[in-house]
Amino acid sequence: MITTYLFYLLSFLAIMFGSMVVLSKNPVHSVLYLVLTFFTIAGHYVLLNAQFLAAVHVIVYAGAIMVLFLFVIMLLNLNKETEPHKSIWLKASAAVASGSLLVVLVGSLKGASTIQSTNAFNPNIGLIENLGTTLFRDFLLPFEVSSILLLAAMVGAVMLGKKSIK
Amino acid sequence: MTLSFLIYKVILVLVIFAITLLVATYSTYAERKIAAFLQDRIGPDRAGPFGILQPLADAVKMFMKEEMIPSVSNRMLFIIGPGVCMLTACMTGVVIPWGPSMNIGGTEYPLQITDLNIGILYLFGVISLGVYGIMIGGWASNNKFSLLGAIRASSQMISYEVAMGLSIIALVMTTGTLSLGQIAADQPGAHWNVFIQPLGFLIFIICAFAETNRAPFDLPECETELVGGYHTEYSSMKLGFFLFAEYINMFISSAVISTFYFGGYNMPFIARFVHDPNWLAVLGFVFLFTKISFFIFVFMWVRWTLPRFRYDQLMNLGWKVLIPLSILNLVVTGGWMMRMEIYHFFIK
Incomplete structure (x- = not known):
């Protein structure tokens, strides 16, 4: 409750x-x-x-x-003073576009209450032991691939941060 | 959860809060006395015997001073800044085990407010939020020295959090738990983690100095360059909160160092002489406070001994020395834990 x-x-x-x-x-x-x-x-x-x-x-x-x-x-x-000023046409078109998006979202979520989850939700999955076991047993490859992605991003950031690349 | 348990927890929270404030108050006195001792002076000795009432006099002075808010500053954020600093400083005491469980009338009364199973992460999260108070206060002052101090504080804290986190990961690998209660209970007698993780301890204590903005890492409030750093524009008790939060942080860091690496409430040979759990709890509390006092002394000893770093030296130490060292510590720890597997791999 x-x-x-x-x-x-x-x-x-x-x-x-x-x-x-x-x-x-x-x-x-x-x-x-x-x-x-x-x-x-x-x-x-x-x-x-x-x-x-x-x-x-x-x-x-x-x-x-x-x-x-x-x-x-x-x-x-x-x-x-440094704030960029948008023209009235840009503002109007933004309002129309976001309004249409709202309509689409409402239309697609109208029947959302009937959606059933295919996998039963395990309430203990978020505890650290279960999360670690799941990550390193069932999802080992995606986990390692994403860690390589992060490493690549880190190396890229260090390279960009350098003053001059020889 | 019964009502008596709830009342017990409320009392425990209040007692620990009071102890935290008391220790922080008397740390200011200890700092003056130790500084005086290291500089061959006498230190405060006017208020009460040996100047023991000096912290009270200081507090009264802080409250009575005129309060100034710069007219151009952001009033709301200017007031929130020291409040956030104090809040995050006081929040960390929640997960620290202050002693083994008491047993009164067959009911267990743990001397820990809550034993979160992600205790270390909670601690780390609260520490990482500590920088907001300084940043908000420094920016809202609308003073270039305050802003520079705030920016120094935030970049210093972010840099040293990385090395601190890596040194904690090595500790978590050897202890196999994130709960502080479990970590303290796993170090009975003299089986302290400092003997397993000496390098990790060294990195952690250096980072703790940087995170609490204590000398030799007190660049955010470096008087020779920045007037008063992030609290230049503050006066009265708002300034007091900033200064007081530093002492609370020092107390909590000492408690965390004692719990992580020096056995928390455990003491060698004590199990041979004392068997009653209640006496063990009381003695454990005393031992923990002895260790904490020692580390608070180390904090002050270092402050009055070492000169301040230059800012580029600080960044070099953080990124080019401490982080590689902590990664090395991580790899060595992992290698040692997997030694049998590695041995079998190369034999077969």
């Missing part, structure tokens, strides 16, 4: 903070609201019994990536 209330509270907060990210005038405020959004999403992970995912989500997104975002935005010193 209490989890249902928590779910609605967290969902409400997530949507509210998510809209504040878009609506805030100040980019630093947007970043801070995004951090709060990540916290509410981490709360959802805890409700799904995925504690490991929740902790890693907070460490990686809120603790590292958003700090870098904040870092860059603080250095850029964005303000009203």
Whole structure:
């Protein structure tokens, strides 16, 4: 019972903070609201019994990536004068396009309540032992491939960060 | 979960919170006395016998000072900054086991607020959030020195978190658990993790100095270059919160180092003399605090002994020394754990 209330509270907060990210005038405020959004999403992970995912989500997104975002935005010193101004036609076409997308989404999700999951949901999958066993037994190849992808991205970032490549 | 258990937990939370604040308060006194001792001075001795009431006098001074908020600063974020700093500093004490379980009337009373099975990750997450208080405060001050201090703090913390995480992974590999209660319980007597992971301990303690912004890594508040760093514009108790959070962080880091590498509440030979679980719990608490006091002393000893790093030296140490060393530690640990498999692989 209490989890249902928590779910609605967290969902409400997530949507509210998510809209504040878009609506805030100040980019630093947007970043801070995004951090709060990540916290509410981490709360959802805890409700799904995925504690490991929740902790890693907070460490990686809120603790590292958003700090870098904040870092860059603080250095850029964005303000009203540097804000790009869009023409009225662009704004109108954006409104029409996003409205059509909303219609398509509503249309496709109309019958969503009848969708059944094919695999039974295991509530203990998010616990760290089960997650580790699953990752290293059933999904070993995708796991290793994604780690190689991350390594390649890391090497690429170091190469780009160098001042001169000889 | 019965009501008495809930009441016990609430009392435990309050007691640990009070102890954290008390230890942090008296750390300021200890810092002044140790600094005085290392510099051949006497230190504070006016307020009470041996200056023992000095922290109270400091607190009163902090509360009574005039409060200033720069007119151009972002008022809301300016106030939130020190609050976030204090909050994240106090949140870490939750997962630390302060002693073995007490047994009163057949009921187990653990001296740990909650034994999360992802305790280390929780700790790491809260530590990684600690930088927000400094960044928000530094940016909202609208002062270039504050901003530079905040940026130094954040880049320093992100850099040293990597090495810290890698050294913890090696520890997790040998202990096989992420729960701090289990890690402390797995080090009975003198089977301390520091003997298994000496290099990991060295990396961890260096990173702990950097994460708490203590000398020789106190570049975010380096007076000679940045006035007061991120707290230049702060006054009154908001400044007090920033300074106090540093002492709480120091206390918690010492507790974490003791739990991870120095057996937590365990002490050699104690199981031979004491058998009653309640006395063991009380003694374990005392032992843990002895270890914590020692590490707080080490923090201060280093501060008043070593000069500050230059910023490029700090970055070089973090990225080019500590991270390769911690990866080496990881590989050696893994190799040692798989030694039988490797042996059989090359024999056959």
